[in-house]
Amino acid sequence: MNARSPITPKTLQSVAAELAGQPVSAEKAAAHAEIFENIMQMIESLRGLPIKDVEPAVIFRPVERSADDPA
Amino acid sequence: MSDITELSIAELAQAYRDKSLSPVDATRAYLERISKHNDKVNAFVLLREEDALAEARQAETEFAAGGWRGPLHGIPIGHKDLYQTAGIRSTAGSRVLENHVPEHDATAVARLKQAGAVMLGKLNTHEFAYGPTNDSSMFGPCRNPWETARFSGGSSGGSGAAVALRLCAGATGSDTGGSIRMPAACCGITGLKPTYGRASRAGIYPLCWTMDHAGPLTRSAEDAALMFQPMAGPDGRDAAVAERDVPDYAAALGGDIKGLRIGVPTHYFFDRALPEIATAAHDAIAVLEGLGAEVREVEIAHIDHAAAAAMVLYLSEGTAYHDDHIATIGELYTDQVRLFLEIGNYVLAKDYLHAQRYRTLLGHAMADVLAEVDVLAMPALPITAQPLGQENIDIRGATESVFGAILRNTEPFDLTGLPALVVPCGNASDGMPMSLQIAGRPFDEAGVLKVGHAFQQASDWHQRRPPD
Secondary structure, three states, X not given: OOOOOOOOHHHHHHHHHHHOOOOOOHXXXXXXXXXXXXXXXXXXXXXXXXXXXXXOOOOOOOOOOOOOOOO | OHHHHHOXXXXXXXXXXXXXXXXXXXXXXXXXXXXXXXXXXXXXXXXXXXXXXXXXXXXXXXXXXXXXXXXXXXXXXXXXXXXXXXXXXXXXXXXXXXXXXXXXXXXXXXXXXXXXXXXXXXXXXXXXXXXXXOOOOOOOXXXXXXXXXXXXXXXXXXXXXXXXXXXXXXXXXXXXXXXXXXXXXHHOOEEXXXXXXXXXXXXXXXXXXXXXXXXXXXXXXXXXXXXXXXXXXXXXXXXXXOOOOOOOOOXXXXXXXXXXXXXXXXXXXXXXXXXXXXXXXXXXXXXXXXOOOEEEEOOOOOHHHHHHHHHHHHHHHHHHHHHHHHHHHHHHOOHHHHHHHHHHHHOOHHHHHHHHHHHHHHHXXXXXXXXXXXXXXXXXXXXXXXXXXXXXXXXXXEEEEHHHHHHOOOHHXXXXXXXXXXXXXXXXOOOOEEEEEEEEOOOOHHHHHHHHHHHHHOOOHHHOOOOO
């Protein structure tokens, strides 16, 4: 896995506006960048776990209706 | 009148059966205490005096006719304002829902009503349950009854403060990272987070669908068993609830704990706690050992990543739930919660799934340990309740955020869905309560309650309360 680049406010502003549909100001993006950089360092530890053959705890379950359920 | 509010749920139920007290007596006594003491802790945010008294009179009428619904019949309780209550404003502590009046009760509310409990009112909560301090709420912070300049713990802060200060006999809460257990520990009372899928989440505003749990805050493990009984079991509304029989939790409290195997995970849970808290937990475990339990040190693999995984889940699921509101009415949220919701937009899908895979990994690690011992025991929290607004704390020479520290010992049991009970086990040098956490195998609420009850039969920390 390649090492990631440090987070920049410009990146977060683009993500917020262009992907999330929830634009933030440059000032807010700068504050977010500092916070999220710390969070990313925590998240990176998860990326290195031995979980190749480990399934997510959330597994799909088909919807099944009983005869009592409303149509 | 004030003596009535010192009675536990079990004692009050017996007094009703003996006809030495009535539900109207008890309800009036609690309403009087609320009128005198609620302002200093800001626990109750909505009171229903006349309706509560009407419910109490109804209970009396039913008793007189020979009807008794069970040990919660006529018992005055409060509901966390995260729980929807039909016809009664339910805000989740947020201006987003400032005037919201639901049409339907949460399952837990309906079941406790069916059991005959008297609803005194709604209790303060950290906004949308998204915080461990209950200091971000449209109603203002909930304060710790032991020292009102400190937080109550959250997110079920109103529930913790109200039970500790004898403003109600029991209260409902919800727990996603520790939000039943943190306020219970901060306020010196008992709190039960059951197994994920043991009790319905229906009608409780979600924080994280995959980590939310409903449970009681009470003065004792015995009371927790009584109050949790009707909350447990499938309801046809929450698809996560297991189709499993619900045992009689109160009946399971009996007997001794000779031969019970207690695992003590020193790494992570003790070595990163304030020294006097670690000592208090060890002393509490020694009490259990004195009752015949066997104690052994255990190691839980991969535990160090719990905080990272929990953070990813809070951010992702919380933001997804509030997605429609963040951009349009974001200004209605408190600053802290809005910040968390905005930050959640940056989490990648693959990291969310890594976190969910970590849960499986940790679940296996816990199951491996719980194959060798019956329960785990450790400090409930690594710190005590801190002054409102304090951001950082020094623990054994390392500075960390209060938010991060207070969640550390409780989060692993939300990640794995295992049942966990907290019981008070001392007061620290700052005067604030310290607590022991007892965690068990899936669906062994009876087991953890039994251990908590045994401890409380051999100690009196749970009978201590903050001064008025």
